[in-house]
Amino acid sequence: DSGVTQTPKHLITATGQRVTLRCSPRSGDLSVYWYQQSLDQGLQFLIQYYNGEERAKGNILERFSAQQFPDLHSELNLSSLELGDSALYFCASSKEDRRGTQYFGPGTRLLVL
């Protein structure tokens, strides 16, 4: 158990809809990262927050947004969903050690029908 929690575990929705994925980082970790893993693909970095502020952006679509709240939990909002958004979405957190080690949650599996 990494100490990172994600809810929900599974989500099934329809095209055009909007969903929110939630992540609680490990105790004491200020950084939260979001990744997307599509079928047979690697982990694509979406966005990073540090202590409530956006710190880095990766390949995040304009239809997607995220935020980190004062209690450090984070939410990833996906809107106008398309079939191709079906994927595993992982949240990770870190204390930003010199290696950049990140600790991952169990993921949310999103299926867009």
Next chain:
Amino acid sequence: DQQVKQNSPSLSVQEGRISILNCDYTNSMFDYFLWYKKYPAEGPTFLISISSIKDKNEDGRFTVFLNKSAKHLSLHIVPSQPGDSAVYFCAASSISSGSARQLTFGSGTQLTVLP
């Protein structure tokens, strides 16, 4: 432009033998390299890392080798056990703009250890 590449999508090894997983990178700014292991229905878990100033790091059955001139690293698992069957991701760490440290992941290698 894939900065971290794992060219073998899968690898099968007999129990007790050595597993060697390979990773290549292109960016000279990477200063740490990490390996993660992922079981189905779970998130990736950190396994072992190596600094770019070292050429070897060992932790029990796991050893990572770094060849900086070739921009190549490998993870050796000796002896391999059926419980090692998982997807292994190579990740490279660097500081991006805004002093944010980030990981760039390879596409993963599915290791199957046959009993």
